[in-house]
Amino acid sequence: MAIEDNPRSREQYGAELKRRREAARLTQEELSQRAVMSRTHIAHIEGGRRRPDVEDAWRLDQVLGADGFFENFLPTLDGRKVAEHFKGALEFEDQATVIKEYAPSLVPGILQTQPYAYEVLSCGYPRRSDEERDKLLVTRIERARILDDFHAPEVWALLDEAVLRRVVGGPTVMCEQLCHIAQLAENRRIRVHVLPYSVGAHPLQAGFLSLMWFEELPPIAYSEGVNSGRLLELPSVVRECQEIYDLALGDALSHRKSLDLLRSVAEDYEHEAQRAHHP
Numbered sequence: 001m002a003i004e005d006n007p008r009s010r011e012q013y014g015a016e017l018k019r020r021r022e023a024a025r026l027t028q029e030e031l032s033q034r035a036v037m038s039r040t041h042i043a044h045i046e047g048g049r050r051r052p053d054v055e056d057a058w059r060l061d062q063v064l065g066a067d068g069f070f071e072n073f074l075p076t077l078d079g080r081k082v083a084e085h086f087k088g089a090l091e092f093e094d095q096a097t098v099i100k101e102y103a104p105s106l107v108p109g110i111l112q113t114q115p116y117a118y119e120v121l122s123c124g125y126p127r128r129s130d131e132e133r134d135k136l137l138v139t140r141i142e143r144a145r146i147l148d149d150f151h152a153p154e155v156w157a158l159l160d161e162a163v164l165r166r167v168v169g170g171p172t173v174m175c176e177q178l179c180h181i182a183q184l185a186e187n188r189r190i191r192v193h194v195l196p197y198s199v200g201a202h203p204l205q206a207g208f209l210s211l212m213w214f215e216e217l218p219p220i221a222y223s224e225g226v227n228s229g230r231l232l233e234l235p236s237v238v239r240e241c242q243e244i245y246d247l248a249l250g251d252a253l254s255h256r257k258s259l260d261l262l263r264s265v266a267e268d269y270e271h272e273a274q275r276a277h278h279p
Helices: 007-023 028-035 039-046 054-064 084-095 114-122 130-147 161-165 171-186 235-251 255-277
Strands: 098-103 154-160 190-195 208-213 220-225 228-232
Touching: 007 039, 007 054, 028 039, 028 054, 084 130, 084 208, 084 220, 084 228, 098 235, 114 130, 114 171, 154 161, 154 235, 161 190, 161 255, 171 190, 171 255, 190 235, 190 255, 208 235, 220 235, 228 235
Parallel strands: 098 154, 154 190
Antiparallel strands: 098 208, 208 220, 220 228
């Protein structure tokens, strides 16, 4: 049975990995080669700073002959309901000091208002019951609380213009959502940039990307597609993701011009909503 993920459980898990590795007379480098993992990742697991995913845990079991220990006792999230592929990223999001995200079509989760998030979660597939959707909604709204602290994490949001134009939940919901983002930006809580349609093709268009930096850990990247997501920790891959983000950011509107566009589109939605109520 899995145990709740917290610093203490990760430390115990890491200590057991180190004990079994040394009992097998393997260095971290040797274990990394046999388990097809980076030596740095193994060092962070042993130090209680990170947790492996299920596949990594399975390979550790096989290499060390641990009879399922590392998979069965993998520290898991403390009851927060999220998509399966996002569980690892959620843990790191809580620890990050800097988060830079690119969103191709939907508002990033930590910036979503409750009505907007409700609509997004209601249209998922496979279909969810009302109870399942509401649990996901609670978690998504709780994630936004990391913005309650003015200083940390530092958040940059790079939004494709499609995020502003795709109508989720109707004009009233969209107006509220864009005003919420604009307010966060005006209050200097986040930095926002819009990548306009006029840019055309760009290196980030394939999907959602989140870059995270930490006080004591190396940076990571998280990419997401249809019902799938992947944590990227190999330094060369993370650097490449950072460079791609910077290239796209160079083509985006300035922070001030992005705010002007957000307000303008929000006003258009407001007028549309008024016309719908008073034809």
